Amino acid sequence: MWGTRWVPAQGLFTRANLTLRRWSGRSQATLTAALVLAAGLVALGVAQQPEWVPPSTFLLIELVAVFLLRLRSLVILGVVLLVCAWGLWWWGAPTMIPGILVVITVSVVAIVAFARERQRLGLQGAPGDLMLVDLRDRLAAHGRVPPLPAGWRVDSEIRSAHGDGFSGDFMVAGSDDIALEIVLVDVSGKGLDAGVRSLQLSGAFGGLLTALPRDEFLRAANGYLLAQAWEEGFATAIHVAVDLRTGDFWVSSAGHPPAVQLHAGSGRLELIDTVGSPALGVVADFRCEPRAGRLEHGDVLLLYTDGLVEVRGGDLDQGIDRLMGVADRVLAPGRGSAAAVLAGAKAGDDDDRAVVLVHRD
Numbered sequence: 001m002w003g004t005r006w007v008p009a010q011g012l013f014t015r016a017n018l019t020l021r022r023w024s025g026r027s028q029a030t031l032t033a034a035l036v037l038a039a040g041l042v043a044l045g046v047a048q049q050p051e052w053v054p055p056s057t058f059l060l061i062e063l064v065a066v067f068l069l070r071l072r073s074l075v076i077l078g079v080v081l082l083v084c085a086w087g088l089w090w091w092g093a094p095t096m097i098p099g100i101l102v103v104i105t106v107s108v109v110a111i112v113a114f115a116r117e118r119q120r121l122g123l124q125g126a127p128g129d130l131m132l133v134d135l136r137d138r139l140a141a142h143g144r145v146p147p148l149p150a151g152w153r154v155d156s157e158i159r160s161a162h163g164d165g166f167s168g169d170f171m172v173a174g175s176d177d178i179a180l181e182i183v184l185v186d187v188s189g190k191g192l193d194a195g196v197r198s199l200q201l202s203g204a205f206g207g208l209l210t211a212l213p214r215d216e217f218l219r220a221a222n223g224y225l226l227a228q229a230w231e232e233g234f235a236t237a238i239h240v241a242v243d244l245r246t247g248d249f250w251v252s253s254a255g256h257p258p259a260v261q262l263h264a265g266s267g268r269l270e271l272i273d274t275v276g277s278p279a280l281g282v283v284a285d286f287r288c289e290p291r292a293g294r295l296e297h298g299d300v301l302l303l304y305t306d307g308l309v310e311v312r313g314g315d316l317d318q319g320i321d322r323l324m325g326v327a328d329r330v331l332a333p334g335r336g337s338a339a340a341v342l343a344g345a346k347a348g349d350d351d352d353r354a355v356v357l358v359h360r361d
Contacts, residue, residue: 032073043084050095071115078108145173151361157338158354168194169305169354172206180242186305188232214241225281234281252290255279264298301358307351
């Protein structure tokens with residue numbers, strides 16, 4: 001347990017997100033009225049000036065609406081668009097042919113169905129899209145490492161499966177002038193569902209990291225995960241605590257691949273065996289055996305998630321051996337980065353991947 005937690009400042013994008021969310025929430029009636037008026041003007045243009053205003057202009061209104069309007073307002077606009085389109089066809093507008101009418105009708109039904117699903121997820125209009133980005137930024141903020149004393153640095157790289165905006169892998173960190181603690185977590189699942197669980201867990205784990213001694217953290221994290229009763233309610237984690245004065249460190253794991261230490265003096269790579277403990281959220285009687293070591297000057301401690309070493313149909317030990325070979329090539333010269341380790345591992349992009357390096361210069 002350590003002192004006051006470092007909290008990153010609220011970014012420009014987050015402030016813009018909140019401003020747009022408040023503006024859009026207050027302006028739904030105005031936006032709806034403006035788009036309804038636009039639909040009426042388009043209908044008039046199709047009837048009076050068909051060479052300048054084609055019926056496909058209705059699709060542009062739908063495109064704008066799906067980004068700005070919430071479900072109720074979108075339904076109102078959709079009804080207006082259908083009335084305009086079918087009215088023009090009934091009136092005999094020469095450019096409103098049956099094929100275009102069918103396209104407009106199907107597109108209105110599609111955007112309403114899309115908006116209904118987004119409402120179910122709590123994502124409505126443009127603020128909903130910004131909320132997703134805000135969630136991703138908050139998740140990244142929880143993993144930012146506070147400023148460290150001279151001679152210490154942490155480098156991390158997290159990439160999501162298939163380039164998705166959300167990852168089931170995340171890091172939580174905290175430090176004062178005496179101690180550094182890092183937790184690297186791999187949440188079950190991928191994509192948005194895993195990202196939402198990651199966000200919730202990162203906030204909770206950050207609080208537990210602040211409040212509890214290091215030997216109680218994983219047990220408390222396991223209890224928290226069990227209490228959520230999620231269908232995919234498990235996660236693996238590795239917890240590292242480093243004394244920044246001496247270089248002594250402690251590693252404990254919950255079903256997570258073992259850490260690797262590069263000894264600068266001998267160039268030897270050591271696998272820190274913490275294998276054997278269950279994943280978080282699996283059993284109530286959680287137990288793990290921490291391992292201790294020391295980071296001398298020039299040493300590096302490597303943490304990673306299983307997406308870096310797992311190969312479909314392959315052996316996990318072979319993947320770890322391959323990663324150790326990459327670490328030997330990349331980190332031994334003393335200039336390697338987390339991104340270089342991740343690139344050297346050449347892991348597929350069908351799983352989330354994370355690498356964290358703790359350097360003592």
